[in-house]
Amino acid sequence: MPSVTGTNAHPCPASAESVPIYFCPKSAALMKATTSILRPFVNIVQSRAFNSVLSLEPSGPTVKTEIPGPKSKQLIAELQKTQNAQSTAFILDVDKSIGNYCVDVDGNVLLDVYEQIASLPLGYNHPSITQVFTDPKNLSQLVNRPALGVNPTPQYVKQIEQTLHPIAPKGMDHIQPMMCGSCSNENAFKAICIWYAEKQRNGKPHTEEELQSTLLNKAPGSPNVTLMSFEGGFHGRTIGALACTHSKAIHKLDIPTFDWPIAPFPRYKYPLEENERENKKEDERCLARIEELFHEYNKNNKPVVGAIVEPVQSEGGDYHGSKEFFQNLQRIIKKNGAALLIDEVQTGLGATGKFWAHEHFSLPESPDLVTFSKKFQTGGYFAKKEFNPKQPYRIFNTWMGEPSKLLVLDAILKTVKNENLIENTRKTGDVLLNGLKDLSKKYPNLILNTRGLGTFCAFDMKNSSVRDKFTTKMRNAAVMIGPCGDVSIRFRPALIFTEKHANIFLDKMNEVVKNF
Amino acid sequence: MPSVTGTNAHPCPASAESVPIYFCPKSAALMKATTSILRPFVNIVQSRAFNSVLSLEPSGPTVKTEIPGPKSKQLIAELQKTQNAQSTAFILDVDKSIGNYCVDVDGNVLLDVYEQIASLPLGYNHPSITQVFTDPKNLSQLVNRPALGVNPTPQYVKQIEQTLHPIAPKGMDHIQPMMCGSCSNENAFKAICIWYAEKQRNGKPHTEEELQSTLLNKAPGSPNVTLMSFEGGFHGRTIGALACTHSKAIHKLDIPTFDWPIAPFPRYKYPLEENERENKKEDERCLARIEELFHEYNKNNKPVVGAIVEPVQSEGGDYHGSKEFFQNLQRIIKKNGAALLIDEVQTGLGATGKFWAHEHFSLPESPDLVTFSKKFQTGGYFAKKEFNPKQPYRIFNTWMGEPSKLLVLDAILKTVKNENLIENTRKTGDVLLNGLKDLSKKYPNLILNTRGLGTFCAFDMKNSSVRDKFTTKMRNAAVMIGPCGDVSIRFRPALIFTEKHANIFLDKMNEVVKNF
Structure with missing residues (x-):
C-alpha cells in the first residue's frame, strides 16, 4: 500500500518556476498554456495537509451575484434541454473550489456545509486526494478498471x-x-x-423445484x-x-x-x-x-x-x-x-x-x-x-x-487519522451545536429542535416554506446548506470544518435570521 | 471539450531520458525509483493510437505456469478470507497488460477475448485513456466528484x-x-x-391518497x-x-x-x-x-x-x-x-x-x-x-x-471514430465467424451453432461440463475466454482486436480442440 500522505509524499518545489508534478518538463508549449490554470494545484501539492489546505482558503465567503447567477442560469438552461435540471442549485467551478469553500461559475465563494450531499470528507482539492491522481504508481490502476469478481488485482x-x-x-x-x-x-x-x-x-442443497420456479419469479425459489x-x-x-x-x-x-x-x-x-x-x-x-x-x-x-x-x-x-x-x-x-x-x-x-x-x-x-x-x-x-x-x-x-476509489479512500483514511479529523469534528460539533442552541433561544419561533452528534447537526423550522426561504437566503449569503425531511435543515460539512468555520457560519446565520 | 486524441495530444519525447508526462522533473529520487515501472507508459504516450498500441503488444500469448498460477492462487486465498473469491480466474497485473493482452501476476500473457466481461473497448493501457489521467486540465475533475443533481460542473x-x-x-x-x-x-x-x-x-396532479399511500408501499400511490x-x-x-x-x-x-x-x-x-x-x-x-x-x-x-x-x-x-x-x-x-x-x-x-x-x-x-x-x-x-x-x-x-468517467468515454469515442474501430470490428468479425464456422465443420460434435454480429460471436458446446473444460483448456493455452448461458462460449474482444488477433485465436483454438 503506497503511502500517499506520509513521509514519502512527493515534495514538489514551491518556486514560481515550478511545474505540477504530473507534467512533462520538455513540453514547454503546453506548460505555458496551462500554468496559470494549474497554479492552485502547485500550491496545494506543496502543502501537506489539513492546516495547509485551510491556509489556501479564502478568509470567508463572498457573494458577487444572486445565486444561481447569470452564468449558472445559462448552463442550467443548457442542461435542461436534455434532462430535468430543476434540482440544480448552481454550477460548480471545481478548479477554484478549495477546502470548505465551493466556488460557482459566477465567482461566488460559498462556505459549504452540505459538501455534495455529505459526500466530500476532505472538502475540495485536498492535497491528499490530488496526490492519488498525480502519483505515477497509481496510473495503471486509474486507467484499467477490472471486473473484480473475475480478475482482481x-x-x-x-x-x-x-x-x-x-x-x-x-x-x-x-x-x-x-x-x-x-x-x-x-x-x-x-x-x-x-x-x-x-x-x-439447514445444509440441504436447492431443490429442483426451487431452481425452476425462481427463473419464473415464483416461490419457492423466489420466496415471499x-x-x-x-x-x-x-x-x-x-x-x-x-x-x-x-x-x-x-x-x-x-x-x-x-x-x-x-x-x-x-x-x-x-x-x-x-x-x-x-x-x-x-x-x-x-x-x-x-x-x-x-x-x-x-x-x-x-x-x-x-x-x-x-x-x-x-x-x-x-x-x-x-x-x-x-x-x-x-x-x-x-x-x-x-x-x-x-x-x-x-x-x-x-x-x-x-x-x-x-x-x-x-x-x-x-x-x-x-x-x-x-x-x-x-x-x-x-x-x-x-x-x-x-x-x-x-x-x-x-x-x-473500483480499485481507483479505494486508492482515494485510503488517502482519505490516512488523512483523517494523521490529522485527528474525527476529534476535530467532535470539537467543532460542540461549537456548532451550542451556537445553534443559542440562536434557537434568541429566535425560538424560527429555530426549533436543535440536535446533533459531532457536526452532524440539524434544526427544524415552522414549515417547509419557511425552511425553503431560509435555505435560499443562506445561499445568497454565500452559505451552501441543505434541507432534509419536510421542515429540517441539515449540516453536512467536511471533516476539515473547524471552529473558525463554525463561527463564520453562525455569524452568517445570525445575520440572516435577524433580517428574516 | 478538450481534444485528448487529436492534434493537441501531448507530444512527449521518446528518448531514454524522457520522463512520464505527469512527473515532476525536480524530484529525482522518486523519478529514479519508478522509472522502470513507468517505461511502458512512456512508450504508450509516445504512440498515438490503435496501430501504435498494437506495436507494443507481444507477438502472441505465452504460458509460464498453469492458470491460475501459484502467485494468483496465493492472492485468491487472501481474498477468500473476506469475500467469496471462487469466481476469480486469476490475478491481473494491470501494469504489464497491454492492448489485447492481459498479463497475470505469474507472468502468463493471455490473448484476451473477454476483456473484463466486455467492459474494455480499447484493451489495456491504451494511450488515449492514459492521457485522460495525465492531462493536467482534467485533474480537478478527477479529484472532486460532484453531486450532479445539485452542483453539476x-x-x-x-x-x-x-x-x-x-x-x-x-x-x-x-x-x-x-x-x-x-x-x-x-x-x-x-x-x-x-x-x-x-x-x-392526464395532466392532473397526484391525489392526496396517492401521496399518502405510496409512503406505506400501497396502491394507488405505489401501483401494481x-x-x-x-x-x-x-x-x-x-x-x-x-x-x-x-x-x-x-x-x-x-x-x-x-x-x-x-x-x-x-x-x-x-x-x-x-x-x-x-x-x-x-x-x-x-x-x-x-x-x-x-x-x-x-x-x-x-x-x-x-x-x-x-x-x-x-x-x-x-x-x-x-x-x-x-x-x-x-x-x-x-x-x-x-x-x-x-x-x-x-x-x-x-x-x-x-x-x-x-x-x-x-x-x-x-x-x-x-x-x-x-x-x-x-x-x-x-x-x-x-x-x-x-x-x-x-x-x-x-x-x-461521474464526470471523470465521461472524460474517459469522450477519449474512447474519439479513438473509435478516428481509428475506424467499428469498421475494424466488422472486418475482424468476418474473419472470426468464418474461422469458427470452419472449425465447426471440422469438429461438428464439439462446436455447435456458431453465430455472431461483428466480433460479438458465440458458439455452443454439447453440455456445460464440456464447455467448462474447453474454457479451462483455452485459458491454459493463454486465451482468456468467457462462458455464457448453460453451454455457450462468448467472444467479447476489444474493438482493437484485428484479423491478426483473430487468426492467433483460431490457431490456438484449433490446437485445443484437436487434442480435446
Whole structure:
C-alpha cells in the first residue's frame, strides 16, 4: 500500500518556476498554456495537509451575484434541454473550489456545509486526494478498471486487507465493495435473504423445484420474504432500496413496490433533557409496534428476514433514535431470527464524532451488516462472516466496486487519522451545536429542535416554506446548506470544518435570521 | 471539450531520458525509483493510437505456469478470507497488460477475448485513456466528484452535449447518466412507470391518497404495474433488475421478486439459412405469447407498462432475435400503450459492427429508451423526451454518474471514430465467424451453432461440463475466454482486436480442440 500522505509524499518545489508534478518538463508549449490554470494545484501539492489546505482558503465567503447567477442560469438552461435540471442549485467551478469553500461559475465563494450531499470528507482539492491522481504508481490502476469478481488485482487484494479491513466494525470480517449506496443496500439485503434461506434449508442443497420456479419469479425459489424498514427512512432509489424508503412521496410515486413491514421510528421532543419521560414512551411505542410487525408478517407467511435502519434518519429529517431504542431493536431482531442491517451511507466516516455513528449506541454486539458509500467514495458493506454466500455469483456484478476509489479512500483514511479529523469534528460539533442552541433561544419561533452528534447537526423550522426561504437566503449569503425531511435543515460539512468555520457560519446565520 | 486524441495530444519525447508526462522533473529520487515501472507508459504516450498500441503488444500469448498460477492462487486465498473469491480466474497485473493482452501476476500473457466481461473497448493501457489521467486540465475533475443533481460542473454540461448527445439513437434527446448497468435499468424502468402514470393521470396532479399511500408501499400511490421481460434475459442483479433477469437460477434464488410477465425469446436453429421456415415459426410462437401476456396482465389489473429486452441475450447464452422479431415486438408494445426499453449494456459501443446493436433491426422508429454501461465506463440511458419526468427528484441520487468517467468515454469515442474501430470490428468479425464456422465443420460434435454480429460471436458446446473444460483448456493455452448461458462460449474482444488477433485465436483454438 503506497503511502500517499506520509513521509514519502512527493515534495514538489514551491518556486514560481515550478511545474505540477504530473507534467512533462520538455513540453514547454503546453506548460505555458496551462500554468496559470494549474497554479492552485502547485500550491496545494506543496502543502501537506489539513492546516495547509485551510491556509489556501479564502478568509470567508463572498457573494458577487444572486445565486444561481447569470452564468449558472445559462448552463442550467443548457442542461435542461436534455434532462430535468430543476434540482440544480448552481454550477460548480471545481478548479477554484478549495477546502470548505465551493466556488460557482459566477465567482461566488460559498462556505459549504452540505459538501455534495455529505459526500466530500476532505472538502475540495485536498492535497491528499490530488496526490492519488498525480502519483505515477497509481496510473495503471486509474486507467484499467477490472471486473473484480473475475480478475482482481494484487493492489485490490491489499486494499481489502489494509484499507477496508481496519475500518470494519468489530466482528465483521466479510467485506464486499460495491458502486454506490443504493446498490450496497440492495446487495446487503440479498445477502440477508440468502443467509436466511440457507438457515431454513439447514445444509440441504436447492431443490429442483426451487431452481425452476425462481427463473419464473415464483416461490419457492423466489420466496415471499420481507425486510422491515422505518417510517421516514431513506435507503436509496433502486426498486429494492426504494421499497425501504419512506421519506418523501415524490421519491416513490408511480413505482411498483413490495408489501413489506414499515415500523415507526422515534420522534422525540426537544430539548431531550426536559422530555425524558415522554421520549422513553415514544421508544416503547415504536418497539412495541416492531414486535407486532414481526408477529403479523411471520404469521402471514411473509417472514421478516431482517430490518434496515439508519443510525440517524438523514434524508427524512435528521431524526435520532436513543441508545436504548437501538439496543432493544437489536434484541427484538435477534429474538426473531432476523438480521440487523445498519445503513451508514450518510452517517459513516466520522461526521457524528465517531467513525461509525452506530458506535454511539453501545450495542451489546456489532450489527449483522453495515453499508457505506458517499464519503467513502466507493459503496460497499461489512458483514459478519455468515453473510458471505457459500456459492460464487450470488453477490456479483461486472465491476463490484473500483480499485481507483479505494486508492482515494485510503488517502482519505490516512488523512483523517494523521490529522485527528474525527476529534476535530467532535470539537467543532460542540461549537456548532451550542451556537445553534443559542440562536434557537434568541429566535425560538424560527429555530426549533436543535440536535446533533459531532457536526452532524440539524434544526427544524415552522414549515417547509419557511425552511425553503431560509435555505435560499443562506445561499445568497454565500452559505451552501441543505434541507432534509419536510421542515429540517441539515449540516453536512467536511471533516476539515473547524471552529473558525463554525463561527463564520453562525455569524452568517445570525445575520440572516435577524433580517428574516 | 478538450481534444485528448487529436492534434493537441501531448507530444512527449521518446528518448531514454524522457520522463512520464505527469512527473515532476525536480524530484529525482522518486523519478529514479519508478522509472522502470513507468517505461511502458512512456512508450504508450509516445504512440498515438490503435496501430501504435498494437506495436507494443507481444507477438502472441505465452504460458509460464498453469492458470491460475501459484502467485494468483496465493492472492485468491487472501481474498477468500473476506469475500467469496471462487469466481476469480486469476490475478491481473494491470501494469504489464497491454492492448489485447492481459498479463497475470505469474507472468502468463493471455490473448484476451473477454476483456473484463466486455467492459474494455480499447484493451489495456491504451494511450488515449492514459492521457485522460495525465492531462493536467482534467485533474480537478478527477479529484472532486460532484453531486450532479445539485452542483453539476460546466465540464459536465459540455459532456452531455458533446460526448453523449452525438451518440444518442435518433429521436432520443433525454440523457440521464447513471453509475452502472443495473442502476441504469432500474432508473429507466422508473422513468417508464412515471411516464405511464402521467399518461393515465392526464395532466392532473397526484391525489392526496396517492401521496399518502405510496409512503406505506400501497396502491394507488405505489401501483401494481408490471414490466415484461424475457426468458433467458439478463438485466442486472439489484432487486428491480433481478425481477427481469432469467438467465441463471443462482442469480435469483432466495431473493423476493415481483409477479411480472415473462415472455419467450426466440431460440433459433443454426445455420440460419437452412432453417428459415422453422425460425420464422419460432418468432411467431414468441410474438403470440407476448400478445397473450399483455392481454392477461392488463386484464388482471397488472398493467404492462413496458418491456425490457437485449438485442442479443448476452449473459443468457448469446441468443439472437431476428429483425422481424424486434420489429413486431415494437409494434405489439406500441399497440398496447407500453414502452420499449432496449438494454445495450453489453451490446452497445460497436462490438456488433454497429454502434448500437439495435441498429441491425431497422426498427420503424427508435426504441423508447436505451440503457448502456460497461464499455461506456459510465452507466446511463437515452430516452425520448416524454420519459424525462416533469418534477425534479424523481430520477435522482447522490452522484448520478461521474464526470471523470465521461472524460474517459469522450477519449474512447474519439479513438473509435478516428481509428475506424467499428469498421475494424466488422472486418475482424468476418474473419472470426468464418474461422469458427470452419472449425465447426471440422469438429461438428464439439462446436455447435456458431453465430455472431461483428466480433460479438458465440458458439455452443454439447453440455456445460464440456464447455467448462474447453474454457479451462483455452485459458491454459493463454486465451482468456468467457462462458455464457448453460453451454455457450462468448467472444467479447476489444474493438482493437484485428484479423491478426483473430487468426492467433483460431490457431490456438484449433490446437485445443484437436487434442480435446
